[in-house]
Amino acid sequence: MQETTQDFAALIEREQGLPGRHFTDEAVFQLECRAIFEKSWFCIGLSSDAPAKGDLSPVTVFGQPLLMVRDGTTVRVFHNVCSHRGALLVKTPMHGGPRIVCPYHSWAYKLDGALVATPHVGGAGRHTCPSIDSRGLGLRSVPVAEWAGHVFVNLSGTAPPFEQWIRPVEERFGAIRWDDLRRDPALALSLEVAANWKIICENFVESYHLPPIHAALNAANPMEQHYQILGGHSYVGQGGTGYQPDQVAGAGLPRMVGLADASKYEALVIFPNLNADPADPKSYNFGPTDRLIKAVGAIHASGLTSGSRPSNANSGTCQ
Numbered sequence: 001m002q003e004t005t006q007d008f009a010a011l012i013e014r015e016q017g018l019p020g021r022h023f024t025d026e027a028v029f030q031l032e033c034r035a036i037f038e039k040s041w042f043c044i045g046l047s048s049d050a051p052a053k054g055d056l057s058p059v060t061v062f063g064q065p066l067l068m069v070r071d072g073t074t075v076r077v078f079h080n081v082c083s084h085r086g087a088l089l090v091k092t093p094m095h096g097g098p099r100i101v102c103p104y105h106s107w108a109y110k111l112d113g114a115l116v117a118t119p120h121v122g123g124a125g126r127h128t129c130p131s132i133d134s135r136g137l138g139l140r141s142v143p144v145a146e147w148a149g150h151v152f153v154n155l156s157g158t159a160p161p162f163e164q165w166i167r168p169v170e171e172r173f174g175a176i177r178w179d180d181l182r183r184d185p186a187l188a189l190s191l192e193v194a195a196n197w198k199i200i201c202e203n204f205v206e207s208y209h210l211p212p213i214h215a216a217l218n219a220a221n222p223m224e225q226h227y228q229i230l231g232g233h234s235y236v237g238q239g240g241t242g243y244q245p246d247q248v249a250g251a252g253l254p255r256m257v258g259l260a261d262a263s264k265y266e267a268l269v270i271f272p273n274l275n276a277d278p279a280d281p282k283s284y285n286f287g288p289t290d291r292l293i294k295a296v297g298a299i300h301a302s303g304l305t306s307g308s309r310p311s312n313a314n315s316g317t318c319q
């Protein structure tokens with residue numbers, strides 16, 4: 001990286017964008033992974049991805065396989081790697097019961113990660129071995145927090161306390177019933193966008209592409225009535241004061257509980273990777289594995305009718 005933070009500050013002062021290679025260079029992306037994503041609280045999915053005790057939900061971020069585990073009311077996240085010979089423990093979402101069993105030699109772990117079975121480790125029919133101390137061979141956990149139906153991890157273990165990190169978001173948007181959101185297979189969206197993740201975030205909170213790209217949405221949510229939402233290093237967004245969701249053809253999602261004003265529209269990027277849209281209930285989290293972006297998780301309010309698929313004016317080809 002050639003630029004310094006002073007260089008970036010100067011670019012911002014001149015209202016210029018980042019140099020082009022910050023959107024195309026794999027080395028820059030790898031640096032962002034180390035310096036931003038791994039050191040932040042990073043959203044890896046929804047609480048409802050593993051709702052019942054024993055539910056196991058694998059997810060890979062930055063090439064690292066992780067495993068979300070529901071243990072009673074607690075969600076845990078471990079490296080999805082067996083302590084024996086490093087086999088991948090869980091490949092697809094499943095209900096695993098009281099134990100996580102490795103598919104290779106059947107070492108078994110409790111839901112809190114403790115190693116509890118090492119079949120035949122001392123030879124045929126001998127399930128212990130003096131030189132194997134299972135107390136130090138549990139699954140490796142990752143710091144995890146749940147907030148409003150979303151699950152966050154901090155891979156480096158050096159992020160500020162989660163409560164401190166989420167406080168500005170909580171203060172500004174805490175009245176919204178985010179945890180009503182559930183993944184709906186009919187609305188699920190998983191796509192790779194041919195653009196750098198920073199473009200995706202910028203696109204989500206700028207409205208002046210609405211008239212050419214989303215003309216119908218612009219009619220129901222005119223860019224002239226938009227305003228900026230600035231939350232320092234915590235979040236950024238755009239809002240609109242004249243939103244008329246009933247005029248958006250095909251949008252069947254009910255509005256979320258907690259929005260103060262039914263005519264308001266607000267879309268947020270909660271740094272670094274959670275995009276949320278409470279006006280049309282859904283959120284997206286990005287789990288980049290390279291400079292292409294994978295956006296996951298169109299969701300809607302639990303128990304409410306989704307109506308027709310919202311492939312309307314709010315979808316499109318913005319890239």
Ligand code: FES
Nearest residue numbers: 082084085102105
């Ligand atoms: S690698 Fe998991 S039990 Fe051997």
Ligand SMILES: [Fe+2]
Nearest residue numbers: 213214316318
């Ligand atoms: Fe768009």
